[in-house]
Amino acid sequence: MPTLTLAVNGNIVTREVTSSTLLVQFLRDQLGLTGTHVGCDSTQCGACTVHLNGDAIKSCTALALSCDGGKVTTIEGLAQNGKLHPMQEAFRANHGLQCGYCTPGFVMAAVKIAERLGPNADEETLREEMDGNLCRCTGYQNIVKSIRAGAKAMLENEARDEISSSPQGLTDPDARVCNDAPQTQEQSAERKAQVDVFIENSRGS
């Protein structure tokens, strides 16, 4: 079985995985990070959204091996030192969640939306940005409110962190994650080839 090395929430992990293991399966089943959820089987709901190398991605549609050497942040890695991330705090303060099942995906997507658009995006834009995530409970209204409040708080935090001469903006949780997963280029190429073979085989079936 091929091995996979990832930096997950700041920890370097190396595990054996099958070539068909999805990133979400790897996170949930092999690492026990069950905060990332599965709500559909067609990449429509976004409950599985995590950060991979700084982007919000749907972990149900990424083969774990294709992420080899990457940095992954899940909902479990967002809060720091027992303190909720400003976006998590905003969801709580604005009742941006009800059953909580879609919430980790929304929060992970929201952090990236806020980083890209800042706190002044209008309601229409934010609703458009949330196109990749489904929520059945909230009617989205308080999620919009939460993202706006979270974006504002993130900016304020950033400003504060700059004053305290933090080397990196704390709003990017990936910044805390190790970026030199221990592996050779050969290994990397080998794994990539395995993934390609798997994809090719899948097409054939």
Place this chain on the structure above:
Amino acid sequence: MKKFGVGQSVERAEDARLLLGEGRYTDDIVPANALRLFVLRSPHAHAKILSIDKTASLESKGVAGILTGVDADEDDLGGFPSLVPSNAPDGSGPNFAPPFSVIARDIVRYAGEPVAIVMADTLDQAKDAAELIKVEYAPLTAVVSLADADKPGMPSIWPECPDNNDSLGVFGDKAAVEEAFSKAASIHSIDVRVSRVAVSPMEPRVATGVWNEAEGRYELTAGVQSPHMTRTQLAACIFKVPPSKVRVRALDVGGGFGLKGVPHPELALVMWAARRLGRPVHWFSERSEGFLSDCHSRDHISHCDLALDEDARIVGLKFNSRANLGAYISLAGMHCAQGNIGHLSGVYTTPAIYAEVRAYFTNTVPIASYRGAGRPEALVVLERAMDAAAFDLGMDPAELRRRNLIQPEQMPYDTGFQFTYDSGDYPVSQTKAQEAADWAGFEKRRAEALRRGKLRGIGMGHVVEIASGMRDEMGEIEIEADGSVTFSTGFHNHGQGQETTMRQLISEFLAVPPEKIRMKDCDTDVQNFGLGSAGSRAAAVGGALIKTLSEKVIEKAKIIAAIPLETDAAQIEFVDGTFNARGTNKTATFAEVAALAHNPMGLPDGFDGGLAHKQIVRPGGPTFPNGCHICEVEIDPETGELDAIGYWVCEDVGRSINPMIVKGQIHGGVAQGLGQIFGEFIEFDREGQLLTGSFMDYQMPRALDIPHITTISHDVPSPNNPLGIKGAGESGTVGAMPAGLNAVCDALKPLGIRHFDMPASPHRLWKAIHDAGGIDAICKPTEAA
């Protein structure tokens, strides 16, 4: 008002856990040695099973066992019952009620019905093995269309019910209605199709079964709304064992909306397989599997005649409906068909109502509850009939409604049909909603839109709905020796925030700070009885429950407080968390009294010790949350695309425990109602194959599809429970369906279209506009700007 008490929008206690990714959903806590269960489902909507050969699949890697209907017969496995009785169509007796089978025996009756279950070490192994099972079917003609279910030549799904018409429910006074109609100035008829939808909570259905060999007991952890009711059904109807031989618990559950209040086959299957194989068995529905096998909802074809006098006052209403049951009657199937027909009264004075509801079997997955569960099925038809009457008379639909509203001074109001409304001020709600939506200024907006080539519409829907009709609930409050509180109830929290609202109630009545209050898991081992969360009832019933429990705890505590206060219990009052002896300055804190109550050396004679109390509470009557909803939409006639412009609701939920949570319930409810109007729709082909089987085909509302919802309150406390709470769970959905649909129909009105059936998907809208001659017919270029 206490800082954390009733009426405060406090942040939710459950949120930190859910936001940190530390929720305990059933799929998050699967035992390490659990087998994975895969359900092999019928590919046919209607077929005889001739044979099942599992030889090859049993050899497959990782397979621990395969079970079929033959094994189920061996173990005498039962089915889930229908909870609501009805009558046979000829009135000869009760309706035929085949139990909701958990695994097919010799006939499959819907595509997706379980035929075999495969248990293996991994899900992939179970799936691979399932591909090797050889099932020989003899396909039968399927009854798919509700409209044609009893047409001559249709096959019978059940021999006991040859024309597939299972039941006829007759309600109201036929003679009085005929009399009213004979004298009416005008009669307005409408046919409304209440579409079939998939409930689709974001957490798919999920279950883990464990067989406890030492105790000879089944254990289930599952995403269910009511562990206690589920246990009752599983014990009595499936396994035929005493309830003590079944344990059911539900931890975090990702939304229910009625679906998870109805027991489904897989709950029984994981338990059965666990017993057969001696290992825990876990099943987690895939979404596409859920579309096939989750009970669907709604699916009525209804006709309504509304009779008005010369002043446009309602004198009578006739209602005739066909309701789909699916292939079996689920626990709530007949309830959704007939159990909420009382909602035909709406918010209006209607002297005479007569309704007939026929329920039919079809070769489709059974119908069960979805937010409203029969309420919107009745109310959307009534509210469409009101708009159709206004269309016929050339009247403002708001004015027609206003003329017919029940007045606040008439409360409590006996509708003369099924319900007696507790309280409410419907005229004020309508006024406030109209002002917020600028109803008066709408025609200007319509004209402006038309100049841009767009069709704009506004729609109103009044909702009044029964809440806490199911009134009993059990709860227990336990007090630790340090005065902290632990409590349990039969309610299950799957998004409604009861973990917070119940704590607020306890904090209010016992004056204990929230950090010292803990809610126990909803588990039949923790509390032996309960009815669960359903029917918008947890706030109203829970309010009465927690108040009563708290009072009993205080009563007990006063007996103890009498010792240090050196007086009689009758002389003690409990104020802000402190026991005071009247007429003295002696006091004892709640914590001091709790400590004393747990000191066996100092207890008075005959006192049991501790301060815990447990009982069942039944508030005085059901409650009737209500509200006036207004929706505004704009349709692009070139593409059929609908833009939801705005939404305004003036709601009356009685007294709120947590207004933030109430508003959240209204938002979510409205979105679900609008979802059905704007695009959600379950469709089968002629063979009974599901065409809308994933989120790619089934149009779930996304953020951009839902307008900003303005909520205004005009709360009138209910006299039917001690806190005046009415409930907030379902009214959003029940009000949004008519408001949304009336808005769509109003947008199409200039084209001469009187009625348009849900869903208002782009294709259907475009076709309706095109068929009516297109917008050019009404868009006069010469019209002054």
